[in-house]
Amino acid sequence: MAQLPGDGLKGLIGGASDGALDKLAVPGAFYRDTAVRILLPGAGGKAASKLFGMGDRLGLTTTLTKSLNDAAGRAAGEAKPVFRSAIDDLRWSDAPALVGKKDGATRYLQSSAGDTLFGKVSPLIGSALENVGAYRQLDQLGKGNSLLASAGLTRDGLTRSVTEQALKGIFHYMAGEEAALRRNPAGLLKGIF
Numbered sequence: 001m002a003q004l005p006g007d008g009l010k011g012l013i014g015g016a017s018d019g020a021l022d023k024l025a026v027p028g029a030f031y032r033d034t035a036v037r038i039l040l041p042g043a044g045g046k047a048a049s050k051l052f053g054m055g056d057r058l059g060l061t062t063t064l065t066k067s068l069n070d071a072a073g074r075a076a077g078e079a080k081p082v083f084r085s086a087i088d089d090l091r092w093s094d095a096p097a098l099v100g101k102k103d104g105a106t107r108y109l110q111s112s113a114g115d116t117l118f119g120k121v122s123p124l125i126g127s128a129l130e131n132v133g134a135y136r137q138l139d140q141l142g143k144g145n146s147l148l149a150s151a152g153l154t155r156d157g158l159t160r161s162v163t164e165q166a167l168k169g170i171f172h173y174m175a176g177e178e179a180a181l182r183r184n185p186a187g188l189l190k191g192i193f
């Protein structure tokens with residue numbers, strides 16, 4: 001199968017991907033935007049906060065939540081090659097799904113390469129969670145609380161949840177970036193031809 005041209009649609013998707021990742025890699029970007037804020041696993045973070053009891057009242061879950069968002073931002077800063085690789089795998093046969101809607105390319109990439117992206121972004125998230133101290137904070141909060149594992153608050157559960165939420169946020173931003181690029185048809189056509 002012939003691949004999509006290096007410029008054109010791949011340029012559109014790559015530009016949307018790069019723009020989204022650049023915006024989300026800015027320190028605090030995930031946390032500041034409630035549309036993409038990373039929460040603790042379980043009922044939007046509420047179930048986990050209840051399990052922490054006193055830790056929540058002391059602001060410890062807020063600190064952990066900020067760390068999760070910092071980790072997502074760090075991973076976004078390292079994810080460009082991962083997204084570019086997935087974009088490079090798109091083919092001409094994918095083109096009809098890419099051009100139909102203002103965010104068609106983003107949604108197609110999400111559905112066609114979402115599992116691959118999850119597998120490649122997850123280690124970036126895990127490393128970032130370690131580097132920002134989120135695992136250490138989770139371990140401190142979990143001392144003596146056996147219910148945390150049932151809420152998905154294990155290291156693996158936390159990594160999985162943050163990865164899923166970070167990818168949703170990245171695709172949310174990509175859709176906005178793609179729509180903005182499509183509003184400039186001259187630039188889009190220049191890239192295709």
